Amino acid sequence: MAPQGIKPLEVELPLPVESYDIDLTGVVSNIMYIRWLEDLRLEMLDRYFPLENQIKAGYSRGVLETHIQCGKTIRMFDGPIGRVSNYHPIRIPTELRAMFAGFAREGPRPDKKPA
Numbered sequence: 001m002a003p004q005g006i007k008p009l010e011v012e013l014p015l016p017v018e019s020y021d022i023d024l025t026g027v028v029s030n031i032m033y034i035r036w037l038e039d040l041r042l043e044m045l046d047r048y049f050p051l052e053n054q055i056k057a058g059y060s061r062g063v064l065e066t067h068i069q070c071g072k073t074i075r076m077f078d079g080p081i082g083r084v085s086n087y088h089p090i091r092i093p094t095e096l097r098a099m100f101a102g103f104a105r106e107g108p109r110p111d112k113k114p115a
Helices: 030-048 051-056
Strands: 011-014 081-086 096-101
Touching (some): 030 051, 030 096
Antiparallel strands (some): 081 096
16 A cells, blocks of 8 residues: 555656756747656656566557646746656556646746736
8 A cells, every 4th residue: 555645656756957948938848748758657667667577578668648738837947846656557558647746946936027
């Protein structure tokens, strides 16, 4: 049984934002969310289902679909945290759900003027 507040097979990672990850408006480029989803998925698989064991069992890793809903934009120095968990652990193919949250930086952004 997972500890209280932790979902089965949940993984949490700090997500680095590099200068080449941002677009001309200063926000993280949309493609970075896809890369982060893949980083989270592979970390979860490595932690709970090592690739060597999967290959020996005749399995392979793959993604059938990716759906993203954007909320708050992420900017340089925000320090996002990514979290992924197995939403349907019994069903094949399984469904993973991920979110980006827990920004490390506090206070107003330098590009925003106080109201």
